[in-house]
Every structure is written in structure tokens, then in C-alpha cells.
Amino acid sequence: MVKGVLTLVPSGGLANRMRAVASAYSLCLAVGSRLRVVWFRDWALNAAFSDIFEPPGCPGVELREATWADLLANDRPRRRNLWLPALPQRLLYSRRIGEREVTPLKLRGFDFEAWARGRRCWMSCYQEFGSCPDEVYRRLFRPVDDVMRRVSANVERFGGRTIGMHIRRTDHGEATALSPTRLFIEAGRREAEAHQDLTIFLATDDEGVKRELRDAFGGRVVTAAGPASRGSADGIRGGLADMYTLARTARIYASAGSSFSPMAARIGGVPLTELRTDGDGK
Numbered sequence: 001m002v003k004g005v006l007t008l009v010p011s012g013g014l015a016n017r018m019r020a021v022a023s024a025y026s027l028c029l030a031v032g033s034r035l036r037v038v039w040f041r042d043w044a045l046n047a048a049f050s051d052i053f054e055p056p057g058c059p060g061v062e063l064r065e066a067t068w069a070d071l072l073a074n075d076r077p078r079r080r081n082l083w084l085p086a087l088p089q090r091l092l093y094s095r096r097i098g099e100r101e102v103t104p105l106k107l108r109g110f111d112f113e114a115w116a117r118g119r120r121c122w123m124s125c126y127q128e129f130g131s132c133p134d135e136v137y138r139r140l141f142r143p144v145d146d147v148m149r150r151v152s153a154n155v156e157r158f159g160g161r162t163i164g165m166h167i168r169r170t171d172h173g174e175a176t177a178l179s180p181t182r183l184f185i186e187a188g189r190r191e192a193e194a195h196q197d198l199t200i201f202l203a204t205d206d207e208g209v210k211r212e213l214r215d216a217f218g219g220r221v222v223t224a225a226g227p228a229s230r231g232s233a234d235g236i237r238g239g240l241a242d243m244y245t246l247a248r249t250a251r252i253y254a255s256a257g258s259s260f261s262p263m264a265a266r267i268g269g270v271p272l273t274e275l276r277t278d279g280d281g282k
Contacts, residue, residue: 004033004119009076011099012126013044014052014239015259019132020125022140025061026132031117037063038074051233052240054142061140076124093122102129134266141267143240150224150241155248157222160197163188164249164270165213166242166261169206174257181209183275185216187253192217201249203242203260243267 008024010017021037028035039049048065056063066074076099077086089096095115097105102125105112112130115121143151165184168175192198201222202213213221224242243260246252247268254261256276265272 004031004116004121005036006033006116007036007038007074007093007120007122009038009040009074009122009124010126011040011044011076011124013259014236015243015263016126017045018137018141018263019128019259021063022132022136023125023128023130024123025058025140026136027112027116027130028060030130031113033060033116033118033121035061037061038066038070039063040066040070040075045236046231047233047236050144052144052147052237054144056140057142058139074122089122092120094119095121097121097123097125099124099126102127105129134269137263137267143244144237147237147241147244150238151244151248154201154222154224154241154245157199158201158248159199159220161191161195162199162201162222162249163191164201164203164246164252164261164264166246166252166254166258166264167202167204167206167209167213168255168258168260169204169209175255178256178276179254179274180277181212183277184253185213187273187275188213188217188220192220201245203246246270 006024006028008020010020024037025035041048049063050065071081073085073088073092075081075085077083077089097115106129165188167179167181167184188200198220199222200213200217200220202210203224204210210223224238243264244267246261246264247270249270252261252265252270252272254272254274256274261272264270
């Protein structure tokens with residue numbers, strides 16, 4: 001069998017990129033291809049892979065930071081780069097799939113394995129496609145020591161039963177509209193009634209939400225030391241520490257539409273409950 005090579009450009013935020021890499025790795029395992037991941041820094045995730053993760057310890061995976069040459073040949077063709085990378089990609093790769101094509105292909109049952117087998121392919125993606133066991137995430141993604149020290153510091157503050165809450169706000173309209181803070185407070189009160197030793201680990205990008213939860217639950221609420229931010233490597237390490245701390249809790253209560261909480265649940269094998277209204281505020 002002629003072995004193929006899949007060049008993947010993961011896009012989007014942290015959890016989205018993790019899903020894309022894990023899916024591409026599973027695809028390459030299934031068809032005997034090598035995986036080459038080209039990691040771009042941008043407004044959605046302004047950090048190098050090495051800033052947040054150790055190198056993947058998996059055979060057949062090459063992960064490198066994008067170079068100036070990659071901007072010309074491997075970047076996602078779009079308006080901001082005048083779609084120029086599309087031309088060299090047509091010369092370098094026999095088959096290509098852009099990030100906007102993945103969902104329609106999934107919906108119609110596209111055979112990604114047949115597409116990739118034995119060929120030089122290029123893909124940009126921000127989501128999971130095909131089957132991907134949770135174990136793949138644990139094998140591919142190993143946070144750097146600084147992140148794990150933050151996780152350990154958070155876990156030291158856990159009580160007898162600690163639940164996680166991820167309350168997404170700022171730029172996420174669906175989570176803000178469909179997952180109001182009152183739903184999390186109601187869930188926390190139910191948990192507190194059932195567990196006197198309850199602690200709540202709160203991951204949020206909104207300082208006002210922190211104040212509301214502390215007003216409702218006082219010293220039961222545990223939060224990270226500083227706000228998470230996509231704009232710096234340190235801020236992204238803080239967000240990753242939140243994710244891996246959520247993965248250590250007994251149950252995660254999640255905001256609607258966010259990929260962050262489901263990723264934490266998959267990493268830790270933790271049950272997840274998405275809190276959302278019916279769209280009418282009820």
C-alpha cells in the first residue's frame with residue numbers, strides 16, 4: 001500500500017484545534033497515512049503549540065509551527081490573504097478540504113478514509129469528524145509543566161465533592177443567550193443540598209459571573225488566580241489549566257454551544273450537563 005500524508009491546519013480556539021488534530025490523527029491511523037500538523041498563531045489562539053503542550057508522543061505525527069513559507073503554501077485561503085495559498089496547494093496536494101466544507105461533508109456521510117488513503121492531502125478544520133476515542137486526546141495532548149502546576153494548585157482547594165462550572169460569556173452569543181447564570185446557581189443549590197462538602201470550581205471569562213457565584217455560594221467557589229485570555233500565551237495556559245481542572249471534577253455544568261466543556265469532559269471521563277433555556281428565557 002502506498003502511504004499517504006495528510007497536512008492539517010487546525011483552526012479556531014483551543015478545544016476546536018484539539019478536536020481537529022485528534023480526528024486527523026485517528027483518520028491517519030485508519031488509512032496508514034502520516035499526519036503533518038502546521039500550527040498557525042492568530043487572533044483565535046495566539047500561542048505556539050510548544051507554549052501550551054509538550055510534543056505529541058505518537059508515532060507518525062509531525063507537528064511544527066507555521067513559517068513564512070507556510071503562509072504562502074499552507075495557510076487557509078481566505079479574503080485576508082486574497083485566497084493566494086489555494087494555487088500552490090493545488091500543485092502540492094492531490095486533494096483538499098477547507099474548514100467550511102467539513103460540516104456539509106459530514107452531513108452527507110462523506111468517506112474521509114477513501115479521500116485520504118494513499119494520497120497527499122491538505123485539510124483545514126476546527127471540529128471533530130469520524131470516530132475519535134477519548135484516549136486519543138490523552139495521548140496527543142500533554143500540557144506543559146506550568147499548566148499542570150496551576151491545575152495542581154486548583155485541585156488542592158477541592159472539597160469532598162467538587163463540581164465544575166464553565167460559564168462562557170464575552171464573545172460567545174449562544175452561551176450568553178441560552179445559558180443564563182441563574183441556571184448555574186440553581187444547579188449549584190441542588191448540589192449543595194445533596195452534598196454538604198460541596199466545592200464549585202468555576203471557569204469563566206466574566207468577572208461579573210465570579211461575583212454572582214461568590215454572592216450565592218461564598219467560600220465554596222474556587223476560581224483560577226487570573227482571567228484567561230486568547231491574546232497571550234500565558235492567558236491561554238490559564239485557559240488550558242481551567243480545562244484540565246474541570247476534567248478533575250465530579251461533574252461539569254456547561255454553557256450552551258461551547259466546545260471547551262465537552263473537551264474537559266472527554267479528557268477526564270467526567271459526566272457533563274449542558275444548562276440551557278428553551279430560548280424564551282425559561
